[in-house]
Amino acid sequence: xxxxxxxxxxxxxxxxxxxxxxxxxxxxxxxxxxxxxxxxxxxxxxxxxxxxxxxxxxxxxxxxxxxxxxxxxxxxxxxxxxxxxxxxxxxxxxxxxxxxxxxxxxxxxxxxxxxxxxxxxxxxxxxxxxxxxxxxxxxxxxxxxxxxxxxxxxxxxxxxxxxxxxxxxxxxxxxxxxxxxxxxxxxxxxxxxxxxxxxxxxxxxxxxxxxxxxxxxxxxxxxxxxxx
Amino acid sequence: xxxxxxxxxxxxxxxxxxxxxxxxxxxxxxxxxxxxxxxxxxxxxxxxxxxxxxxxxxxxxxxxxxxxxxxxxxxxxxxxxxxxxxxxxxxxxxxxxxxxxxxxxxxxxxxxxxxxxxxxxxxxxxxxxxxxxxxxxxxxxxxxxxxxxxxxxxxxxxxxxxxxxxxxxxxxxxxxxxxxxxxxxxxxxxxxxxxxxxxxxxxxxxxxxxxxxxxxxxxxxxxxxxxxxxxxxxxxxxxxxxxxxxxxxxxxxxxxxxxxxxxxxxxxxxxxxxxxxxxxxxxxxxxxxxxxxxxxxxxxxxxxxxxxxxxxxxxxxxxxxxxxxxxxxxxxxxxxxxxxxxxxxxxxxxxxxxxxxxxxxxxxxxxxxxxxxxxxxxxxxxxxxxxxxxxxxxxxxxxxxxxxxxxxxxxxxxxxxxxxxxxxxxxxxxxxxxxxxxxxxxxxxxxxxxxxxxxxxxxxxxxxxxxxxxxxxxxxxxxxxxxxxxxxxxxxxxxxxxxxxxxxxxxxxxxxxxxxxxxxxxxxxxxxxxxxxxxxxxxxxxxxxxxxxxxxxxxxxxxxxxxxxxxxxxxxxxxxxxxxxxxxxxxxxxxxxxxxxxxxxxxxxxxxxxxxxxxxxxxxxxxxxxxxxxxxxxxxxxxxxxxxxxxxxxxxxxxxxxxxxxxxxx
Numbered sequence: 001x002x003x004x005x006x007x008x009x010x011x012x013x014x015x016x017x018x019x020x021x022x023x024x025x026x027x028x029x030x031x032x033x034x035x036x037x038x039x040x041x042x043x044x045x046x047x048x049x050x051x052x053x054x055x056x057x058x059x060x061x062x063x064x065x066x067x068x069x070x071x072x073x074x075x076x077x078x079x080x081x082x083x084x085x086x087x088x089x090x091x092x093x094x095x096x097x098x099x100x101x102x103x104x105x106x107x108x109x110x111x112x113x114x115x116x117x118x119x120x121x122x123x124x125x126x127x128x129x130x131x132x133x134x135x136x137x138x139x140x141x142x143x144x145x146x147x148x149x150x151x152x153x154x155x156x157x158x159x160x161x162x163x164x165x166x167x168x169x170x171x172x173x174x175x176x177x178x179x180x181x182x183x184x185x186x187x188x189x190x191x192x193x194x195x196x197x198x199x200x201x202x203x204x205x206x207x208x209x210x211x212x213x214x215x216x217x218x219x220x221x222x223x224x225x226x227x228x
Numbered sequence: 229x230x231x232x233x234x235x236x237x238x239x240x241x242x243x244x245x246x247x248x249x250x251x252x253x254x255x256x257x258x259x260x261x262x263x264x265x266x267x268x269x270x271x272x273x274x275x276x277x278x279x280x281x282x283x284x285x286x287x288x289x290x291x292x293x294x295x296x297x298x299x300x301x302x303x304x305x306x307x308x309x310x311x312x313x314x315x316x317x318x319x320x321x322x323x324x325x326x327x328x329x330x331x332x333x334x335x336x337x338x339x340x341x342x343x344x345x346x347x348x349x350x351x352x353x354x355x356x357x358x359x360x361x362x363x364x365x366x367x368x369x370x371x372x373x374x375x376x377x378x379x380x381x382x383x384x385x386x387x388x389x390x391x392x393x394x395x396x397x398x399x400x401x402x403x404x405x406x407x408x409x410x411x412x413x414x415x416x417x418x419x420x421x422x423x424x425x426x427x428x429x430x431x432x433x434x435x436x437x438x439x440x441x442x443x444x445x446x447x448x449x450x451x452x453x454x455x456x457x458x459x460x461x462x463x464x465x466x467x468x469x470x471x472x473x474x475x476x477x478x479x480x481x482x483x484x485x486x487x488x489x490x491x492x493x494x495x496x497x498x499x500x501x502x503x504x505x506x507x508x509x510x511x512x513x514x515x516x517x518x519x520x521x522x523x524x525x526x527x528x529x530x531x532x533x534x535x536x537x538x539x540x541x542x543x544x545x546x547x548x549x550x551x552x553x554x555x556x557x558x559x560x561x562x563x564x565x566x567x568x569x570x571x572x573x574x575x576x577x578x579x580x581x582x583x584x585x586x587x588x589x590x591x592x593x594x595x596x597x598x599x600x601x602x603x604x605x606x607x608x609x610x611x612x613x614x615x616x617x618x619x620x621x622x623x624x625x626x627x628x629x630x631x632x633x634x635x636x637x638x639x640x641x642x643x644x645x646x647x648x649x650x651x652x653x654x655x656x657x658x659x660x661x662x663x664x665x666x667x668x669x670x671x672x673x674x675x676x677x678x679x680x681x682x683x684x685x686x687x688x689x690x691x692x693x694x695x696x697x698x699x700x701x702x703x704x705x706x707x708x709x710x711x712x713x714x715x716x717x718x719x720x721x722x723x724x725x726x727x728x729x730x731x732x733x734x735x736x737x738x739x740x741x742x743x744x745x746x747x748x749x750x751x752x753x754x755x756x757x758x759x760x761x762x763x764x765x766x767x768x769x770x771x772x773x774x775x776x777x778x779x780x781x782x783x784x785x786x787x788x789x790x791x792x793x794x795x796x797x798x799x800x801x802x803x804x805x806x807x808x809x810x811x812x813x814x815x816x817x818x819x820x821x822x823x824x825x826x827x828x829x830x831x832x833x834x835x836x837x838x839x840x841x842x843x844x845x846x847x848x849x850x851x852x853x854x855x856x857x858x859x860x861x862x863x864x865x866x867x868x869x870x871x872x873x874x875x876x877x878x879x880x881x882x883x884x885x886x887x888x889x890x891x892x893x894x
Binding site: 039041056057058059060061062066069070073077079167169170171 | 320321322323324327437438439440441442443444490493494542546622623625626627628629682685686689693712
């Protein structure tokens with residue numbers, strides 16, 4: 001199946017070590033990839049370009065949320081772009097998972113599909129991460145209402161309707177909560193799709209620290225409190 | 229007059245620059261930073277256009293008329309949005325609160341520094357700009373207020389031809405809505421442009437380029453008032469108030485253009501809003517001072533070329549090579565046709581051939597001045613210049629900023645051409661700005677502010693990187709003190725300290741040279757004693773009478789300051805009054821003088837001491853206004869030191885037989 005109508009949006013910040021491999025592998029299935037270099041100090045930008053991806057560079061470091069927003073803005077301006085995927089650059093996400101998500105979108109089962117780590121066996125997920133993510137879901141009325149089990153999974157796929165309305169204002173890691181808020185605000189049809197996250201030594205070292213997770217948790221609590 | 233008394237005029241000027249525009253931008257669907265930072269464009273356009281429309285319809289210019297006009301575009305935008313729904317509504321959401329706060333709070337140092345420069349530089353809010361062009365602008369304001377016509381189609385030579393009147397329109401509204409004296413309103417409008425409008429415009433462009441970056445937005449305000457060439461340079465030289473207004477709009481036009489070209493980082497405008505804003509900016513700059521329109525075109529040249537080449541490349545990749553080539557050729561043809569058309573306009577030709585300002589330094593010196601932001605002989609701004617140079621280096625990181633160093637070098641080249649070369653070839657490029665090194669230098673801060681901001685943040689990132697490679701204890705390495713925002717804050721604070729203590733002095737001193745009430749007569753057109761004398765003249769001269777006087781002795785300002793009409797409202801005579809400039813003192817013997825006096829209702833004459841800018845040949849244009857005391861038919865009615873007011877009796881035998889006692893002032 002051709003995925004020429006699908007764009008992978010890959011936020012990049014100092015990922016020179018693995019980026020080339022991640023992009024090259026994804027390009028075998030998805031011909032359209034935009035890497036958003038968020039002010040990397042290493043060779044990430046050059047590697048992204050040499051790998052055959054489109055490259056957009058932030059003039060200054062803004063954060064992952066901002067990189068996603070920039071990438072989606074770029075992708076939706078490209079002719080023929082109908083489906084969009086947010087895809088991490090550290091090698092955690094699997095191309096096969098993305099294919100399944102796009103197929104579901106094509107079948108019009110949802111407007112946005114969020115990857116979840118919590119369908120089936122979860123023993124490969126580090127217990128601290130599991131505990132934190134479960135706590136965030138338990139404390140979030142929005143996630144409970146939408147019946148989402150893994151809101152902070154970076155792998156998401158959505159159609160043009162969502163792509164047009166997609167506006168993240170949180171520059172940093174709080175964007176995941178903001179995406180969930182947008183789902184409710186715009187009434188997007190949302191569903192989950194089981195995905196496998198590869199917890200390699202590299203991705204564990206590069207991924208969100210526990211402190212970041214606590215920050216997200218705190219921010220989610222604040223949002224909930226203010227809404228009330 | 230105290231500064232407290234001037235506050236209503238300042239508030240009025242700021243309100244007229246912002247409120248009409250905010251109505252329009254909100255009606256267009258903009259919110260947050262976008263709505264407020266672009267507001268001056270809509271305000272300037274709606275005020276200047278409505279002045280033209282009212283002029284055509286014969287409706288008197290007033291605050292209420294302009295206020296009503298401000299509602300028209302706002303209502304139109306609302307109606308169009310209602311009619312077309314989401315298709316017209318900008319879908320761009322406002323930034324996060326903390327991003328907006330960074331921008332707004334970053335303006336506070338700019339406000340403090342700017343107002344400090346204004347207060348120290350003007351000394352008092354009513355001080356006059358003692359400059360050549362100020363005579364025209366003050367009297368043009370008086371004409372607007374008296375005639376009730378603020379149209380750009382009529383302001384030239386006060387009622388007969390086109391002169392871009394946006395600045396006069398806004399300032400007249402400040403007068404009408406605050407009841408402030410004319411010089412106070414002019415000064416406060418100038419302050420509003422320099423201290424409020426320009427930093428807001430820079431904030432908009434900075435947000436367009438750097439995206440929702442808190443460090444970038446936080447230091448943009450300070451950077452915007454740190455350059456000497458603009459806004460302070462144009463308040464010193466000229467004085468170029470309309471050009472100051474127009475240049476302050478340029479960052480908004482460039483920001484809108486970048487949105488159209490897709491060259492922003494999460495821009496604040498969608499394409500529809502960008503086109504509306506861009507078009508409005510062209511109207512606003514065209515009616516403020518058209519050379520800013522060319523500034524916008526010059527600054528967007530490289531981003532435009534980049535966008536065109538990217539589009540053609542995209543077409544080629546998509547297998548539509550022919551379409552790409554044809555599109556590129558069409559754009560090039562349009563650009564060439566526009567260039568040829570512009571050059572064929574007689575008004576443009578006369579501006580381009582302007583050669584009053586000759587080159588005054590070597591190319592090397594001019595290049596050095598650009599590098600140190602010391603253009604036109606100013607003090608070097610070392611720290612700021614280092615930030616700009618660093619910014620040029622860091623700008624190569626992203627296609628969004630890639631054009632900035634090249635545009636800055638391009639603007640620098642224009643300055644060098646005007647300051648150090650000037651040939652018929654260089655005039656092709658610099659002529660749009662009168663081949664004037666001051667106007668050209670004033671454009672450098674437009675790119676300079678952005679490069680300085682990029683330089684400070686890039687340096688902060690490098691410092692952080694350096695700190696992380698040092699063998700520091702992990703606690704110190706991971707502290708938030710060694711983060712990019714914190715280091716940017718530290719560098720920004722350093723810039724702030726240097727700006728307030730060192731750079732500020734030049735700006736203050738330059739304004740003081742221009743806005744002086746006392747000093748040597750060579751530099752002062754109207755001294756405070758002369759202002760006092762003119763008040764007495766106003767009490768003596770009937771409302772409908774016209775007073776002749778050598779404008780170079782300051783009497784040209786009599787009209788602006790008191791409302792008493794003068795024969796020579798400009799420093800140079802026009803064809804209609806030229807004969808009287810040469811022969812008025814021959815009234816008793818030359819019947820043509822009496823005929824012209826009767827036609828122009830000239831009944832009084834002032835004689836003072838003309839010491840202002842004696843090297844200017846225009847000073848010798850008024851031999852007919854000299855030796856009036858020795859001329860027949862001139863009756864002394866008021867005197868204060870060397871200043872004398874005569875009633876002209878030469879053409880009226882009845883008046884000649886009645887000789888009242890002259891009154892003397894202190």
